[in-house]
Amino acid sequence: xSAPPDAQLLPRLLAGDQLAFRELVASYQSAMRxxxxxxxxxxxxxxxxxxxxxAVVRNLAGFQGRSSLKTWLLTITANxxxxxxxxxxxxxxxxxxxxxxxxxxxxxxxxxxxxxxxPHNWHQDSPEALLTEDELRECLEKTLASLSxxxxxxxNLRERQGLELxxxxxxxxxxxxxxxxxxxxxxxxxxxxxxxxxxTGHC
Amino acid sequence: MxxxxxxxxHSSDFLDGQLRLRSRIAVRLHLASCTNxxxxxxxxxxxxxVMRDLPEAPIPDLxxxxxxxxxxQQKGE
Numbered sequence: 001x002s003a004p005p006d007a008q009l010l011p012r013l014l015a016g017d018q019l020a021f022r023e024l025v026a027s028y029q030s031a032m033r034x035x036x037x038x039x040x041x042x043x044x045x046x047x048x049x050x051x052x053x054x055a056v057v058r059n060l061a062g063f064q065g066r067s068s069l070k071t072w073l074l075t076i077t078a079n080x081x082x083x084x085x086x087x088x089x090x091x092x093x094x095x096x097x098x099x100x101x102x103x104x105x106x107x108x109x110x111x112x113x114x115x116x117x118x119p120h121n122w123h124q125d126s127p128e129a130l131l132t133e134d135e136l137r138e139c140l141e142k143t144l145a146s147l148s149x150x151x152x153x154x155x156n157l158r159e160r161q162g163l164e165l166x167x168x169x170x171x172x173x174x175x176x177x178x179x180x181x182x183x184x185x186x187x188x189x190x191x192x193x194x195x196x197x198x199x200t201g202h203c
Numbered sequence: 204m205x206x207x208x209x210x211x212x213h214s215s216d217f218l219d220g221q222l223r224l225r226s227r228i229a230v231r232l233h234l235a236s237c238t239n240x241x242x243x244x245x246x247x248x249x250x251x252x253v254m255r256d257l258p259e260a261p262i263p264d265l266x267x268x269x270x271x272x273x274x275x276q277q278k279g280e
Contacts, residue, residue, distance in 0.1 A: 013276065014276070015276075016273045016276040016277035017273060018269050018270055020273075021268075021269040021270075021272040021273045021276070022266065022269035024269075025262060025265055025269055025272070026265060029262055030259050030262075054275070056272075057272050057275045060276065104211055106208075108211075109206075109207060109208040109211075112206065113206025113207055113208040114206065114207050115207045115239045115240075118239035118242070118243075119243050119246055121242065122246060122249070125249065126252075127249065127252040127253045127255070128256070130249070130253050131253060131256055131257065137257065137258070140254075141257075155254070159254040159255050160254060160255060160257065160259065162255070180215065180216060180219070180221060183215060183219075184214070184215035187215055187247065187250060187251065188211075190250050190253075190254060191246065191247060194249075194253065
């Protein structure tokens with residue numbers, strides 16, 4: 001997904017150009033949904049995103065360009081979600097939900113900390129080659145869907161939307177150490193799914 | 204000396220540039236002598252690349268939403 005440059009998009013948005021809004025939504029709505037998911041959960045996320053879009057249009061004329069459009073959109077989304085969440089202080093759940101193919105956990109190591117079951121070589125060594133397999137793509141989506149709302153969102157924002165950990169912390173009001181733990185655990189689960197698929201050829 | 208288990212625990216921080224110098228050196232020293240962990244880190248990088256490139260589901264109401272937002276903008280909402 002390559003987003004058009006802000007400077008090119010902004011005048012067209014201000015003029016009410018429908019194609020420009022189409023590019024804006026296509027480029028950033030997934031990231032906005034991930035932010036909303038993390039804060040209000042899956043049930044209310046879509047409504048929050050809708051409300052955020054309305055707030056975006058209301059405030060577009062006042063956008064100063066001090067941050068990127070992306071950061072601005074995500075901040076509006078986070079604020080909309082937090083307003084929605086009346087009792088603002090939620091607990092950050094670090095409890096791990098089991099994932100379809102597990103994780104890289106203690107069972108992989110001997111008592112002395114050496115690998116007991118070390119990773120094998122994979123058949124493919126490029127993302128393009130791996131992702132040609134429809135079944136693997138579906139399998140990965142299943143694993144991603146098994147993550148908690150917050151864990152899945154942190155991973156999505158970090159890997160798919162390319163946000164820095166610090167940005168994620170600011171948007172979601174979580175500590176850096178929590179963000180690190182959440183994204184690390186999520187990555188290991190995705191790793192385990194890829195490994196399982198590479199070893200067995202199916203999900 | 205870092206164990207393999209500890210290396211795995213530090214792996215995301217290593218890849219995200221979140222380790223302090225001392226831990227970063229410990230990770231690099233371990234990697235220099237451990238084939239299994241080198242492979243693990245390579246596969247972690249690949250895992251990240253796969254997630255980055257995983258196609259996203261299309262937005263179902265993209266055109267109608269874009270139309271609605273453009274109209275609101277034109278009305279000077």
